[in-house]
Amino acid sequence: MRQGAEARVAEHESAYGELALVSPGGGHVHALDWQSDRPVPLTRNVLRLTAPNPGVMTGPGTNSYLVGDAQTGYIAIDPGPNDPAHIDRLWRAAGGDIRAIVCTHSHPDHSPGAAPLQTLCTPQPPVLGLPSAATARVDSQFTPDRVLLHGELLQLGEGAQSHGLQVIHTPGHAANHLCLVLLEDGLLFSGDHVLNGSTTVVSPPDGDMTAYLDSLDALAAACAKHNIDFILPAHGYVLGQAGAAIAHLKAHRLRREAKVLATMQADPAGSMEDWVAKVYDDVPPRMWPVAQRSMLAHVLRLQALAETR
Numbered sequence: 001m002r003q004g005a006e007a008r009v010a011e012h013e014s015a016y017g018e019l020a021l022v023s024p025g026g027g028h029v030h031a032l033d034w035q036s037d038r039p040v041p042l043t044r045n046v047l048r049l050t051a052p053n054p055g056v057m058t059g060p061g062t063n064s065y066l067v068g069d070a071q072t073g074y075i076a077i078d079p080g081p082n083d084p085a086h087i088d089r090l091w092r093a094a095g096g097d098i099r100a101i102v103c104t105h106s107h108p109d110h111s112p113g114a115a116p117l118q119t120l121c122t123p124q125p126p127v128l129g130l131p132s133a134a135t136a137r138v139d140s141q142f143t144p145d146r147v148l149l150h151g152e153l154l155q156l157g158e159g160a161q162s163h164g165l166q167v168i169h170t171p172g173h174a175a176n177h178l179c180l181v182l183l184e185d186g187l188l189f190s191g192d193h194v195l196n197g198s199t200t201v202v203s204p205p206d207g208d209m210t211a212y213l214d215s216l217d218a219l220a221a222a223c224a225k226h227n228i229d230f231i232l233p234a235h236g237y238v239l240g241q242a243g244a245a246i247a248h249l250k251a252h253r254l255r256r257e258a259k260v261l262a263t264m265q266a267d268p269a270g271s272m273e274d275w276v277a278k279v280y281d282d283v284p285p286r287m288w289p290v291a292q293r294s295m296l297a298h299v300l301r302l303q304a305l306a307e308t309r
């Protein structure tokens with residue numbers, strides 16, 4: 001019971017940012033229970049629909065977002081896995097009017113829903129994003145209809161009624177990862193680069209720790225430039241205090257890296273299994289196989305830094 005109570009408190013705390021976004025004065029009732037049956041309005045321009053694929057790697061499930069309104073039509077971000085019921089709900093939530101589909105990256109919980117969602121729509125919207133790199137796993141192959149440029153602005157509608165999403169290339173979690181800034185609301189759609197309630201896995205070779213940290217810097221700069229307060233991740237609730245959240249994440253990564261270095265120096269002949277038990281002694285052993293992927297990314301980065309010294 002005690003554990004259950006703690007989990008509820010932790011979940012409640014992770015939702016602070018979301019409550020600050022949807023109900024700044026606290027007067028508006030906002031349901032926090034995760035469900036995938038209906039979309040959750042976050043702002044007047046943004047709906048979230050969570051796919052029914054909860055799990056160790058996906059948290060409560062993949063968050064698909066719709067940006068826009070009934071006049072301008074919508075841009076769908078991360079249609080998620082190829083789940084026909086979820087794709088249908090996403091299409092209905094947009095009133096069938098989807099003008100573009102953007103995938104933040106090619107992983108199987110993000111991009112496979114793009115093609116079936118496109119097929120549902122008339123006329124068919126383009127699927128946008130970055131093509132998967134040669135390093136991508138077999139289950140993470142993705143080719144967009146059009147490649148999005150770094151800094152490109154996706155515009156829905158015109159004049160006062162318009163919505164603008166700016167593209168930021170953010171390799172690190174995946175080589176073809178990108179984030180989007182909704183300029184009028186100061187919101188960052190972070191894909192899997194920044195999550196709420198779980199830690200991004202950086203799995204080489206498609207994942208790269210130096211690229212991941214550099215992309216965090218790029219996101220921090222974008223938050224400062226565009227006055228972004230809120231981050232909308234692909235898994236978990238909205239995060240508040242965007243700049244502080246990113247700084248905290250980077251500090252956490254660098255602390256973990258210091259622990260990797262100290263462990264390697266103390267036990268240079270140790271195996272990856274030996275090291276992961278020490279470096280992630282604060283994490284349940286069932287998570288070590290996944291944690292070992294991120295540890296490998298730190299080891300490769302440390303080796304590259306040592307070579308350039």
Ligand SMILES: [Zn+2]
Pocket residue numbers: 058062107109110192234235
């Ligand atoms: Zn994901």
